[in-house]
Amino acid sequence: MQLLALYKVFENKKLLNIKIEKHNMRISKRGQVSDQFNWLFVVIAGGVILLFFFFVIVQIQAAGEAKLHAVVLGNMDAILTGSQVSPNTLNRIESSETLRFDISCDDFGSVMSVPKTQSQVDISRKIVFAPGIIGSNQIYVYVKPIEKPMYVDNVIYLTDTRTFFLVMGGNSTSNLQLNSLYLQIPDGIPKAGGPIIEDRLRAYNTIVIVNASGPLDTLTWNHFGEGILRRKNANWITVNASGVYMATKTDRQSEFGTSELVGIADQAFQVMFSKNKKFFECTQGKINERTKVVAKVYERRSEQLAARYISGNPCQFQLNLAKDRFGDIVNKITNDQNYTAEITNLRNINNELILLTCPTAY
Amino acid sequence: MKKAQIRIFESIAVLVIFIIFVAIGLRFYTTAQMNDLRKVAAEFSELDAVKVTLLLSHMPELACSFEGRPDSSCMDLEKINAMKYLLNNTPWVFEHYLPIIGLSDVIVTELYPATDTIMLHNASIQNTSLRIARVTSLTIPKNIQDPETGYKKIGTFTVKTSAVRR
Numbered sequence: 210m211q212l213l214a215l216y217k218v219f220e221n222k223k224l225l226n227i228k229i230e231k232h233n234m235r236i237s238k239r240g241q242v243s244d245q246f247n248w249l250f251v252v253i254a255g256g257v258i259l260l261f262f263f264f265v266i267v268q269i270q271a272a273g274e275a276k277l278h279a280v281v282l283g284n285m286d287a288i289l290t291g292s293q294v295s296p297n298t299l300n301r302i303e304s305s306e307t308l309r310f311d312i313s314c315d316d317f318g319s320v321m322s323v324p325k326t327q328s329q330v331d332i333s334r335k336i337v338f339a340p341g342i343i344g345s346n347q348i349y350v351y352v353k354p355i356e357k358p359m360y361v362d363n364v365i366y367l368t369d370t371r372t373f374f375l376v377m378g379g380n381s382t383s384n385l386q387l388n389s390l391y392l393q394i395p396d397g398i399p400k401a402g403g404p405i406i407e408d409r410l411r412a413y414n415t416i417v418i419v420n421a422s423g424p425l426d427t428l429t430w431n432h433f434g435e436g437i438l439r440r441k442n443a444n445w446i447t448v449n450a451s452g453v454y455m456a457t458k459t460d461r462q463s464e465f466g467t468s469e470l471v472g473i474a475d476q477a478f479q480v481m482f483s484k485n486k487k488f489f490e491c492t493q494g495k496i497n498e499r500t501k502v503v504a505k506v507y508e509r510r511s512e513q514l515a516a517r518y519i520s521g522n523p524c525q526f527q528l529n530l531a532k533d534r535f536g537d538i539v540n541k542i543t544n545d546q547n548y549t550a551e552i553t554n555l556r557n558i559n560n561e562l563i564l565l566t567c568p569t570a571y
Numbered sequence: 572m573k574k575a576q577i578r579i580f581e582s583i584a585v586l587v588i589f590i591i592f593v594a595i596g597l598r599f600y601t602t603a604q605m606n607d608l609r610k611v612a613a614e615f616s617e618l619d620a621v622k623v624t625l626l627l628s629h630m631p632e633l634a635c636s637f638e639g640r641p642d643s644s645c646m647d648l649e650k651i652n653a654m655k656y657l658l659n660n661t662p663w664v665f666e667h668y669l670p671i672i673g674l675s676d677v678i679v680t681e682l683y684p685a686t687d688t689i690m691l692h693n694a695s696i697q698n699t700s701l702r703i704a705r706v707t708s709l710t711i712p713k714n715i716q717d718p719e720t721g722y723k724k725i726g727t728f729t730v731k732t733s734a735v736r737r
Contacts, residue, residue: 559639
């Protein structure tokens with residue numbers, strides 16, 4: 210009996226130990242779950258906070274860049290406006306940082322933009338020619354007036370120290386047209402009128418080559434073949450009696466595209482400062498639009514002035530003639546026709562008005 | 572409440588307070604940025620007024636001419652009248668000038684010997700539905716010449732440019 214009692218006590222104690230062990234194990238598991246939850250919580254919350262700050266920093270950086278681009282473009286636009294009203298001047302804009310922007314022109318207007326960004330400023334009020342993307346810390350702004358024969362507007366020619374103008378034979382008088390083009394490029398803008406100096410070309414991003422008859426001469430082709438021009442943006446312009454032809458090449462292309470007729474020989478200078486045919490035609494369209502509007506204003510002015518004189522007065526007669534010629538210019542531009550004869554005619558009428566001491570037509 | 576639950580609530584409370592502080596910080600930052608942007612917008616608006624004034628006062632359609640050469644120091648009275656007429660009566664001419672003078676009042680004032688005002692363009696008539704944020708006015712002295720007599724009057728050229736609230 211005693212033995213049996215002892216055995217039962219022993220059995221109960223064993224059972225108790227097992228129970229205590231099980232209880233301890235349960236407590237330990239709960240602790241483990243709580244610790245795991247805490248870690249998971251910290252990792253997720255920390256990750257979310259980190260992502261949030263990362264997002265905020267990226268947004269702030271993007272906003273800062275956009276603001277900087279807007280300020281730079283706004284200031285550039287103001288500089289161009291200032292230059293626009295000062296014809297026959299060459300301004301050099303210097304910056305400690307490289308300025309990069311592109312000028313584009315389409316049916317909706319012209320914009321100046323920072324490449325690969327959304328930043329842009331409307332420059333439809335200006336007539337701007339640029340031979341490619343401007344990317345330098347020194348930019349040239351050359352302003353020339355357009356007279357048809359009346360003063361129409363000032364055209365802005367934009368280039369930089371990374372663009373080189375190579376007028377083949379421009380420094381000799383054997384071809385007067387090329388010589389005139391070479392001389393029209395103001396001193397200060399990188400240019401050469403003779404053969405290529407290899408080392409000079411290496412330093413430039415964009416090369417504008419002008420010659421009298423295609424194809425390019427052997428010397429140029431050799432340099433092209435050796436790779437001097439291969440990694441560059443280049444425009445090849447041919448100027449002769451039948452007009453101005455243009456072929457373009459970007460640094461990814463190994464050769465020039467088809468040479469196309471883009472305009473008359475008188476437009477060669479504007480073609481030299483155009484990145485492609487489409488850009489030239491669009492900007493030329495803006496010049497025509499300006500000419501048309503100015504001619505319309507002068508037509509109305511001549512009519513008003515003529516009405517102030519008594520019938521038969523020579524001033525009235527000449528002013529009425531001027532009014533008709535301005536009207537012809539408006540109509541011819543509308544119908545995309547040549548108006549060279551009207552220009553000559555108007556010049557003569559204006560000279561006649563000066564001789565008669567009448568108010569001039571333009 | 573069990574100890575573990577209290578710890579979770581503690582962590583959540585810390586997070587909530589942290590988020591509140593970050594939100595307050597961001598609010599201050601965006602307010603400062605907005606003020607900064609408003610300042611930049613005001614500067615650009617003033618710059619725009621200067622640009623419009625500069626462009627218009629140098630336009631060959633308005634400037635005097637001497638033997639075919641433009642003279643930007645004065646304005647031609649007949650050109651002003653011609654342009655005013657065309658702006659009001661010829662839509663394609665108006666469309667051409669719209670990007671320049673769209674939201675601007677352009678006023679030419681004769682001061683001496685007689686006083687007279689020519690409203691070349693009145694933007695407020697055409698844009699009554701727009702919410703104007705600010706108006707920048709710029710006046711420059713200009714001689715106004717009658718091309719028939721060659722007689723010059725003293726006057727001013729004023730451009731009031733409006734910035735639209737977006």
